[in-house]
Amino acid sequence: MSVFKVREIEKQDIEPLSNYWLxxxxxxxxxxxCDVCKMPTKxxxxxxxxxxxxTELEKKKSYxxxxxxxxxxxxxxxxxxxxxxxxxxxxxxxxxxxxxxxGFGTDYAKESIPVFFNNLQxxxxxxxxxxxxxxxxxxxxxxxxxxxxxxETVPGTINLLQxxxxxxxxxxxxxxxQ
Numbered sequence: 001m002s003v004f005k006v007r008e009i010e011k012q013d014i015e016p017l018s019n020y021w022l023x024x025x026x027x028x029x030x031x032x033x034c035d036v037c038k039m040p041t042k043x044x045x046x047x048x049x050x051x052x053x054x055t056e057l058e059k060k061k062s063y064x065x066x067x068x069x070x071x072x073x074x075x076x077x078x079x080x081x082x083x084x085x086x087x088x089x090x091x092x093x094x095x096x097x098x099x100x101x102x103g104f105g106t107d108y109a110k111e112s113i114p115v116f117f118n119n120l121q122x123x124x125x126x127x128x129x130x131x132x133x134x135x136x137x138x139x140x141x142x143x144x145x146x147x148x149x150x151x152e153t154v155p156g157t158i159n160l161l162q163x164x165x166x167x168x169x170x171x172x173x174x175x176x177x178q
């Protein structure tokens with residue numbers, strides 16, 4: 001029987017997480033709305049992720065969960081733009097191509113979202129994937145997120161100007177899952 005696991009990032013996860021970004025093809029990154037010219041270096045990833053791990057929960061700028069399948073690291077979900085006790089913005093990433101388009105993203109997100117709500121005491125969780133990237137948009141709809149709007153923005157420090165779809169889910173909606 002296969003085992004799915006979701007857990008907080010640890011120091012030994014820094015290299016595989018940064019390798020996901022640094023080894024990705026330019027086409028894959030662009031398909032997620034990333035600007036390859038803005039990609040941090042390996043050292044920058046190490047510094048950012050180490051800081052995230054070492055910062056107390058209430059003061060985190062970003063908070064990451066690692067996804068494992070049969071003890072193999074296969075992806076992560078993180079939130080940023082955190083306002084502790086209020087809201088955050090979620091990102092979903094499957095690192096291993098063989099795990100994509102099989103429902104794993106939905107399963108992992110469903111396990112990750114309550115952790116974000118509980119640990120960061122959130123009232124709302126947002127996600128704003130690249131409008132042209134159908135996988136996360138389909139996942140969010142399956143999970144019960146409400147589509148808010150499509151608009152143009154630069155959603156993060158490594159992104160291009162792009163159209164994104166803004167989705168939201170509330171604590172009350174997630175509490176109904178349990």
